[in-house]
Structure formats: structure tokens, C-alpha cells
Amino acid sequence: xxxxxxxxxxxxxxxxxxxxxxxxxxxxxxxxxxxxxxxxxxxxxxxxxxxxxxxxxxxxxxxxxxxxxxxxxxxxxxxxxxxxxxxxxxxxxxxxxxxxxxxxxxxxxxxxxxxxxxxxxxxxxxxxxxxxxxxxxxxxxxxxxxxxxxxxxxxxxxxxxxxxxxxxxxxxxxxxxxxxxxxxxxxxxxxxxxxxxxxxxxxxxxxxxxxxxxxxxxxxxxxxxxxxxxxxxxxxxxxxxxxxxxxxxxxxxxxxxxxxxxxxxxxxxxxxxxxxxxxxxxxxxxxxxxxxxxxxxxxxxxxxxxxxxxx
Numbered sequence: 001x002x003x004x005x006x007x008x009x010x011x012x013x014x015x016x017x018x019x020x021x022x023x024x025x026x027x028x029x030x031x032x033x034x035x036x037x038x039x040x041x042x043x044x045x046x047x048x049x050x051x052x053x054x055x056x057x058x059x060x061x062x063x064x065x066x067x068x069x070x071x072x073x074x075x076x077x078x079x080x081x082x083x084x085x086x087x088x089x090x091x092x093x094x095x096x097x098x099x100x101x102x103x104x105x106x107x108x109x110x111x112x113x114x115x116x117x118x119x120x121x122x123x124x125x126x127x128x129x130x131x132x133x134x135x136x137x138x139x140x141x142x143x144x145x146x147x148x149x150x151x152x153x154x155x156x157x158x159x160x161x162x163x164x165x166x167x168x169x170x171x172x173x174x175x176x177x178x179x180x181x182x183x184x185x186x187x188x189x190x191x192x193x194x195x196x197x198x199x200x201x202x203x204x205x206x207x208x209x210x211x212x213x214x215x216x217x218x219x220x221x222x223x224x225x226x227x228x229x230x231x232x233x234x235x236x237x238x239x240x241x242x243x244x245x246x247x248x249x250x251x252x253x254x255x256x257x258x259x260x261x262x263x264x265x266x267x268x269x270x271x272x273x274x275x276x277x278x279x280x281x282x283x284x285x286x287x288x289x290x291x292x293x294x295x296x297x298x299x300x301x302x303x304x305x306x307x308x309x310x311x
Contacts, residue, residue, distance in 0.1 A: 003198050009073050010197060011035040013061065013095070014080040016043035018154055019116060022190035023078075027197070028054060037061075037070050039082070061091045071098045075109055076197055080116040081135070084128050084251055086261035092135030096142050103144060112200055113144045114193070119152040119182070119209060119280050125272055127265035136207075147196050148207040152278050155183040155212070155296065158221060160303050169233045171222050174243035175273040177235050180215035182280040185299055188212045191289040211280040212293035221296055228300040243270050 010027065012020050015036035027034050028051055035055040038044050044058045059066035061082070071077065079095050081088045092115070102110040121133035139146050163169040171177075192210055196203045219235060226233040238246060247266045248255035258266075285293050 003200055005030060006032045008075040009033040009035060009055075010076040010078070011037060011057075011070060011074045012078045012080070013037045013070065014039075014082060015056075016040070016047060017080060017083075018156065018186060019080050019151070019189065020078075021156075022186045023193050024051065024054075026190055026194045030194075030198075035070070035074065061094070062087055064094060067094045067098045071095070071102045071110065073109060074102065076112040076114065076200070077110075078114045078116065078193060078197070081132070084262045084265050086259040088128070088131040089134045092132075093138055096135070096139050096144065099144055100142055111145060112197075112204075113139060113142075113146045114196055115139055115146060115148050117148050117150045119150045119211065119278050121150065123272070123278075125268060127261070127268055145201075145204045147203045147205075149189075149193065149196070150207065150209050150280075151184045151189060152182045152211050152280055153184065154186060154189075155221070155299055156186045158225070160225065160300070161307065163225070163233055164229055164231070164304070164307060169231060171218070171233055171235050172246075173218055173235055173237045174246060175237070175270050176275075177218035177222070177237060179273060179275070179277040180217045180279060181273075181277045182211040182215055182282075183213045183221075183296070184210055184285075185212040185294045188285055188289060188293050192285060195288050208284050208288065209280050210285045210288075211282050212285060213296055214282060215277070215279045216296060217277075224296050225300045225304075228297065228304050240270065240274075 010031055014020065015024065016038045035057055036047050036051065037057050037059050038047060039060065044056055048056050057070060059070055061067055077099060081091055099110055099113050115135065117132045117136055118129050121129045121136055123129045136148055163171060189210055222233050222235055244267055245255045248258040248263060251262060252258040282293050
């Protein structure tokens with residue numbers, strides 16, 4: 001059946017995070033009813049100002065009653081788990097269980113569970129990947145109509161603004177910058193999410209690897225930005241434990257407040273990145289969005305142009 005843009009409700013968890021930053025504007029201009037789920041009061045305030053016609057719901061996804069509120073009346077959920085959360089797997093289970101209940105209640109309003117996973121969840125050495133592997137398994141066995149989206153490093157997180165504001169820019173890598181990764185670009189991801197949401201049945205029971213680029217190192221990425229910006233950018237690699245502290249600070253503000261499971265996950269992640277990287281193929285993303293995914297060069301050209309226009 002066709003998607004009813006006027007009467008159906010689509011919900012996004014972790015709506016104030018990076019994965020939703022490009023998706024929300026696409027949905028906001030097309031869907032009458034969207035529910036944006038956030039955890040903090042600051043995120044709630046910001047999204048209410050940005051999207052006054054959306055439902056902004058503050059919730060703690062570790063609490064069963066909040067999970068029920070998130071799913072109430074929803075036809076499609078895009079579940080993005082809190083990154084490196086100590087209870088990410090349990091949150092995923094709770095969301096799936098609630099979706100199953102809502103699928104059988106209220107005349108079967110619930111129709112589609114879209115799960116934002118990670119590229120290669122079978123990598124057991126990575127605790128955050130392993131968490132998502134268990135959630136994927138639980139979702140596959142749930143009986144729900146689902147789509148699993150597997151993303152990689154987000155190129156949008158590369159510190160372009162900070163680097164170009166420096167007189168002598170230096171990129172501080174948290175692991176070996178010569179190791180290759182495949183990157184996902186948020187605009188590409190947003191377009192893919194939109195297709196999956198709006199084409200619905202076409203994407204039931206699918207698992208999609210969504211990479212915008214083939215394998216490329218952070219050294220290569222830095223070199224591309226340097227060429228586009230016309231400025232030399234140096235690279236230095238942080239000491240391992242300094243890198244751990246830096247990432248924990250990004251996640252928890254005060255690294256001493258990071259949960260021990262989060263701490264352990266960050267330590268393993270950086271060790272793994274130092275040797276293996278995370279690599280994938282671009283074909284599936286190209287098929288879904290109907291165009292060539294954005295290249296590193298094109299991404300930086302657009303970003304640098306935006307910054308120059310802002311000056």
C-alpha cells in the first residue's frame with residue numbers, strides 16, 4: 001500500500017545526532033507528522049526552535065514507559081541507538097519488543113522498523129559492532145517488517161572548520177592515519193533513509209551497506225582537503241591513551257564520567273582502527289539513491305565553498 005504522508009507518523013530516535021541532521025529537513029518538507037526523539041533538554045529546546053511543526057519527544061530509552069511513548073501511534077521508526085552506550089543492545093531489544101506490540105495493536109498501525117546499524121557488525125573485536133550484531137539478530141527473528149542500514153565513518157565529522165580556522169592547520173589523528181576506511185556522507189545517507197521510508201515494502205527484509213567512498217586513508221582525506229583549500233595541513237597522531245581520553249571526552253564531556261563499558265569499547269575501537277580500518281563497497285548506496293555517491297573531493301569542495309560564502 002502507498003505511504004500516507006498526511007496521516008502516518010514517522011519517528012526518529014537520537015534525532016539531535018549526526019545521522020538525523022540531513023534527514024530531518026528532507027522529512028520535514030514532505031511528511032505532515034514526524035516525531036523527533038531526544039534525550040537532553042538542550043536538544044529538545046534546539047529542535048523545537050528548528051522544527052516547530054514536528055513532535056519533539058524527550059525520552060530515556062532505558063525506561064520501558066518512555067519506549068512505549070516513542071512507539072505510540074507510529075507507522076515507521078528509524079531507530080538510531082545512542083553511540084557506545086553501555087546498554088545499547090538492551091535498548092534495541094526494548095524498541096523491537098515495543099514495535100511488535102504496536103504492530104498487533106490499534107489495527108496494525110505499525111508497519112516498518114528501520115534500524116541504523118554499522119558496517120560489518122560481525123566484527124566481534126569491536127564491542128559497539130557486536131552490540132549491533134545482537135540487535136540485528138533479534139530484529140530479524142522478531143517477525144517485524146524491517147530494513148537494516150549499515151553505515152561507516154561519517155566524513156562530515158572531519159574537522160574542516162577547525163582546521164581552516166588555524167593559521168598553520170594540524171589534523172590530530174586518533175589512530176594510524178595511513179589505515180584505510182570507507183566513509184559515509186550524511187547527505188547520501190539521508191537520501192537513502194528517505195527512499196527506504198517512502199518506498200517501504202520495496203525495502204522489507206533488506207540489509208544495506210551504505211558507503212559513499214571506497215577505501216581511503218585519513219592521510220588521503222587530509223591531502224584532498226589541503227588541495228581544495230589551497231593550504232598545507234600537517235598530520236600528527238595522538239598517543240593511544242590521549243586518543244582514548246579525547247574520544248571519551250567527546251562522548252561524555254568529562255572522560256572520568258564515561259561508563260566502564262564505554263571506556264572499554266573506545267579502547268578496543270582505537271586499537272582495531274590502528275591495524276584494520278573499516279572498509280566497504282559503494283554499489284548499494286548508488287542503487288538506492290539513484291546517483292553516484294558523493295566523493296571526498298566533491299564533499300570538501302562544497303564544504304569549503306560554504307565556509308567561504310559565510311565569511
